[in-house]
Amino acid sequence: MTEPLVLGFETSCDETGVGLVRGHTLLSDALATSMAEHERFGGVVPEIASRAHLEAMVPTVHRALAEAGVQASDVDAVAVTAGPGLTGALLVGLAAAKAYALALDVPLYGVNHLAAHVAVDELQHGPLAEPSIAMLVSGGHSSLLLVPDLAREVVPLGRTIDDAAGEAFDKVARVLGMPFPGGPPIDRAAREGDGAAIAFPRGLTGPRDAPYDFSFSGLKTAVARWVEARSRAGEPVPVADVAASFQEAVADVLTAKAVRACRDHGVDHLVLGGGVAANSRLRALAEERCAAAGIVLRVPSPRLCTDNGAMVAALGSRLVAAGVAPSAPELGADSSLPIDVVGV
């Protein structure tokens, strides 16, 4: 018997993602984004994102079905991001998923966006080793997780106490006169720069600090002060060195804490996810440090690191396989869904 075909919906931020997964096999990953409409605001505007989700929903489903070469009537289960995320945005995907599940007469699984970021790696690298440590870093989240059982048990170890890692990239990019979102232009500029040129602070790395929590607010401010001081002195700002040194500080803290979490918990598998996991320096440093520590590093391709529908389908597929009960008919969205709730 073939494994169930799972249709996944993701609308927690500005990406309308619809994906199809069978078992651990990625069949399609259709995406529409409203990013261009948010650029001039320097951040995602929830109402603009929600309007765009509604417009894109049915066409994106059609693309996902066409790419996978299947019919809607072939779908065996529907999965949807129930949170965390922007409420208005989440509700468009949630309502669509509930309607498709009703109309196709298949079970519905409301899932946690963060756990889905972990699950997506199974589409590329096969079943996850359990337990694994997962580090999720994006514009919306920065979390370190212990994952004993992806279908049932995810334990939060640490998270950012101020800005998300991706937000720090956006704000530093703004200081350097780069476009939003800041991740890609900083990564590009940093290639021409020296990551050791400026010693920017590493937040929460003191001996008495929470070992798995992050803080990027101080780093962001330090970069801004450094650049402003240069500008005030009438000196040119070495943009490439600033970008590289900032990026080095982020990658250093993230990888050090992730490796420490693995060591402390006796876990030898680390999974990265989220948009910031697409950063080239973070990937390189994680590889280096994991190799030195004897840890197997798993990083999905950049396309799968950022928000998409396939990751939701991947987690849905995992829940179906594990025999987890589907969601109640009154399933709702929860903008601050706790990370230890995998399926709602």
Place this chain on the structure above:
Amino acid sequence: MLVLALDTATPTLLAGLARWSPGREPEVLAERAVPSGTRHAELLTPAIRGVLADAGVALADVGAVVTGLGPGPFTGLRVGVVTAAAIADARGLPVVGVCSLDAVGSGARTVVTDARRKELYWATYTADGARADGPGVVRPEAAELTGPFVGDPAFAERLGAPVSAAEVTTAGLLRAAAPQLADPALFDGSAPPAPLVPLYLRRPDATPPTSFKPVTTT
């Protein structure tokens, strides 16, 4: 033909099932009006299951979907619109969007509903039920509207005139959709279905920053 009708433009979500034929009053088989506040997304699909069960029919027996396009509070409004679009898409059914205010009351009237921010949504209708003006959004004190008013009675004081309570109904939605439901092009696939665009009437709340302050001074 059986028609599924949905509306989430007001704090009371509506799901209804009716038998429709051209030139006749719709025969409502089942209707659920759920005072759902901000819980439309949670309660709409259960309400749809409910009306199907009440009428003893399956979704496979339904021939078309009608949905209110607002105006109404955006977040809740989108729930109904995307639900209608998704059900219609999954079942290969035509879907018709109508102005939600058209489905409130009947005859010559001015419909008023809550637009929040101390404003109301309005539309005026002639004796034969045709929309003469609107929909619009306005502060009641600034509105140059004449009654009889129907809709949300909470606005009576600010309008200085009585408002008889009325809500979106299944029959009202089907009456508003009648011209489109009677058009064979809706069913023979000769015209691609028009995308369902809510009647937002307001631009998104988003003002681009005029200048970026230095990070350290904030």
